[in-house]
Amino acid sequence: MKIAIHRRKNSFSANWIKYCENKGINYKVVDCYSNNIINQVQECDALMWHFSQANPKDILFAKELTFSLQTAGKKVFPNFPTAWHFDDKVGQKYLLESIGAPLVPSYVFYDKDKALDWVGETSFPKVFKLRRGAGSAHVKLIETKSEATKMVNKAFRQGFRLYNKRANLKNRWYKYKKGQTDLWNLAKGALRFFKEPEYSRIAGHEKGYVYFQDFIAQNDYDIRVIVIGDRAFAIKRLVREGDFRASGSGHISYEKRHFDEATIELSFKMAEKINSQCLALDYVFQDNQPLIVEISYGFVKEGYYPCKGYWDRDLNWHEGSFNAQGWMVETVLS
Template identity: 50%
Template structure:
């Protein structure tokens, strides 16, 4: 039993490889961007690729290769049920609604006239989002009808770049001032005001649809709950100063007593319906304390979650101590391979 791994520095693959070496798991590093990648993976029982929404080549190639291999009977991570909706908030709206998950009320339009009529009839504020982007990229608060008309007209006109230069600079400035990032990163963001990013050059502008969510006020934080292999861990992310967004703020709370156990319960229930190998759910609350899902992703930052003091099992029992969620991914994949082998015998 051999696992093929596409390696990218700074990705899950570093911990996957480390786990394989420590536990004598046979593995092979492959290059998914070479034309013969399918040939490279032959003889392997599984393939793992931590593809990233911000890497242009990953976006173009990853799902095609992963799902093709899955069709051929090779176990992959992330598999189709885990990754088809990755970095697509509109797809996630339909998914959550279809399975009856408690999603923040969301609205998508593919016709300009319908969108304008809706914008004329609603109460504000609303949250405007492009379907792609993480860390609060491509997310704006729309305060009135005039602002809504503006984004609707642009959505059905010239469209939006998938890389928001101005928001990127604002984010880097906030992180620089809070000492989360270096001056070098801030200078890079400033340069990108004048030089188009590689990602933006390789991907079309977002147009032909417009997507909004209800704005649920009075949240000073959101909650990220990650479920992998019947285990869940969580972190509360505080809202940025002078902003409504928490994702990307870098301000976090790991204290178990600060975590809403109802969100942990919902995350397990929803993931059971999704059958996802890895699901990072984002929650916010209404004024009555009822949790709502905002979005989901199979991937997440690595070192950010290392200070978590423990995790919950699927019986909601707290297990204290350090853990490595990337190792859970490999272990779960190996268990799946072993189960298949036992059934075949």
């Protein structure tokens, strides 16, 4: 088998290439942005492309290309079951509800009057989210009906820019104070306050719908479990000080004692039901029962290098470091 790999900085691709070279796996570096990409992959049996929700080119056509190649009979990573719901929280709601997953109760409306009727009847607080976005961007705790009404009105009028410049700069300042980033990264956030990133300009405004989830109280952390094939690993993310959000906080624990086997077992079951090559599940807990907040296929690989080990499908624990991106190559080969 010959694997085509799209190389992109700060993605999984460097690890994929290194794994192929170490294992003697035949591969070819291709350019998915090229007009002749179909010809480039003609001699290959598979394509691997770690596309991103923050890359303007990827937003335009990544799913269309990979799913087209899959339809033509080639193996791809991520494939359709793995990626169609990527960066689409509304799509994830429908998917998780349809398979009976323990999803945090979620509500979506495409009609302003129906949304306002629901606001008038429901209880608060609720969590407002955009369909797209990562790292808790545009995730806001709504504590009153008047706040919710304002969000609904905005959603059905001018909408929301995908890039939240105030939240982004605030987050960079928080991480700078905690020693988690440098002054240059903070300065970039200040520059972006005046110049919107290209991916947000291309994406345009998010509007015409509104999406809320129940606020699950008494969670000072969340658990992320990532399942790749027959293996799983996990991290515990602590919420930010004075906040309710854990995603993007930078406060992470890795020791095995933080994770219960029931949540790991549930993660394997969810990945099997979705038929996903790679599934990252974010959990909060209510009465000690795990509830899924959202899912993804991608993650920042550096945040998982300190993991202490992994579980196999039989929930046996394997102590020590591992190569998660290598497992992705193995899923394509198998």
